[in-house]
Amino acid sequence: MRTLAVVGGGAIGLAAAWRAAEAGWSVTVFDPAIGSGASWVAGGMLAPLSEGWPGEDLVLEFGAASLARWPEFAARLESTTGVSVFVADETLTVALDGADAADLRTVAEWVGARGHELEVLDRAGVRALEPALARTVRAGLRAAAEPAVDNRRLLDALQKACGTAGVELRAETVDAVNALPHDQIVLAAGAASALLWPGLPVRPVKGEILRLRHRPGATPPPQRVIRARVHGRQVYLVPRVDGIVVGATQYEAGYDTTVTVAGVRDLIADAEAVLPGIGEYELAEASAGSRPGTPDNLPLIGRLTDRIVAATGHGRNGMLAVPLTVDAVLSLLDGAPLDDAKAADPQRFSTAHPSSLATSAGGVR
Numbered sequence: 314m315r316t317l318a319v320v321g322g323g324a325i326g327l328a329a330a331w332r333a334a335e336a337g338w339s340v341t342v343f344d345p346a347i348g349s350g351a352s353w354v355a356g357g358m359l360a361p362l363s364e365g366w367p368g369e370d371l372v373l374e375f376g377a378a379s380l381a382r383w384p385e386f387a388a389r390l391e392s393t394t395g396v397s398v399f400v401a402d403e404t405l406t407v408a409l410d411g412a413d414a415a416d417l418r419t420v421a422e423w424v425g426a427r428g429h430e431l432e433v434l435d436r437a438g439v440r441a442l443e444p445a446l447a448r449t450v451r452a453g454l455r456a457a458a459e460p461a462v463d464n465r466r467l468l469d470a471l472q473k474a475c476g477t478a479g480v481e482l483r484a485e486t487v488d489a490v491n492a493l494p495h496d497q498i499v500l501a502a503g504a505a506s507a508l509l510w511p512g513l514p515v516r517p518v519k520g521e522i523l524r525l526r527h528r529p530g531a532t533p534p535p536q537r538v539i540r541a542r543v544h545g546r547q548v549y550l551v552p553r554v555d556g557i558v559v560g561a562t563q564y565e566a567g568y569d570t571t572v573t574v575a576g577v578r579d580l581i582a583d584a585e586a587v588l589p590g591i592g593e594y595e596l597a598e599a600s601a602g603s604r605p606g607t608p609d610n611l612p613l614i615g616r617l618t619d620r621i622v623a624a625t626g627h628g629r630n631g632m633l634a635v636p637l638t639v640d641a642v643l644s645l646l647d648g649a650p651l652d653d654a655k656a657a658d659p660q661r662f663s664t665a666h667p668s669s670l671a672t673s674a675g676g677v678r
Contacts, residue, residue: 317341317496318343318495321502321625328638329643331471342481343486345484351603354464356560359459378654380459404538407446443537446588500622513617514607520602526556527555527556538552547563548583559581577599612634614638615654624638
């Protein structure tokens with residue numbers, strides 16, 4: 314039986330391990346803290362259309378292709394584990410001033426011209442959907458095709474699916490990828506990938522989020538994902554069974570995952586500007602993670618050598634990209650790249666021979 318090592322036990326690594334095991338590989342996952350990292354602190358938005366912007370065609374195409382795969386992926390995971398991961402069916406982006414309202418129209422027109430439907434709403438339309446939102450909201454952009462998942466429920470389900478499929482989960486650090494004896498290796502170590510493969514264009518981007526628990530008598534959580542820009546900062550509110558996840562700050566701070574007072578202050582203030590009743594919620598958790606960023610906001614999915622496949626660099630879209638990344642990895646393991654993921658080939662950053670990223674790998678995770 315062919316052997317596969319997956320280095321990284323976040324959502325991407327676990328999903329790839331599960332599906333590869335189902336395809337007949339003998340799979341081992343290596344991660345000193347399986348199911349943690351950026352995947353643990355994610356919001357769970359699946360919103361490539363709402364985040365679209367003129368000029369970012371490849372980012373939109375990649376995200377939309379992965380979004381289209383989510384229903385089948387989630388159904389397969391639920392069939393295997395009995396766990397449903399969806400927590401919202403659609404996304405509503407709101408504008409608090411005239412400039413932001415104009416931006417919503419720009420997004421709707423640009424994304425719509427590429428075959429994806431978004432609905433622009435006036436103030437009354439927004440309040441009809443989410444009456445608890447601030448009266449200062451001027452307009453909205455409804456994306457009926459953009460749901461959200463509970464990231465922690467997803468991680469639990471993926472670990473369960475891996476167990477069912479016979480994946481070996483080893484809470485161990487890998488110091489040198491090339492030293493692993495397996496036939497094939499998937500590098501899915503998120504922001505730490507560049508430490509294991511020097512020269513890989515992945516960097517840590519710090520993000521802080523809050524988990525707010527609903528209290529009796531407080532304003533109910535929104536029924537859909539709410540996104541907005543407040544004082545130039547992006548903020549999102551994602552419903553959970555017991556409350557709301559609020560995120561997310563974004564800093565170039567290396568591997569620092571300390572939650573700061575300023576970060577918590579800004580998130581609470583921005584969330585309250587969108588949903589005034591949020592002040593009555595319990596502040597249940599404040600956490601931070603390192604998103605794996607790349608220079609062009611597309612992930613790195615492709616071969617580094619004839620034995621090593623990269624599946625990293627997903628930035629803030631790690632949850633969104635899970636199904637397409639898994640399909641791309643399985644295709645690469647079978648010997649051919651997947652058309653929908655060609656834009657994510659890591660060799661796009663090389664002006665030399667395609668093997669130029671195939672340097673010796675080492676480092677500490």
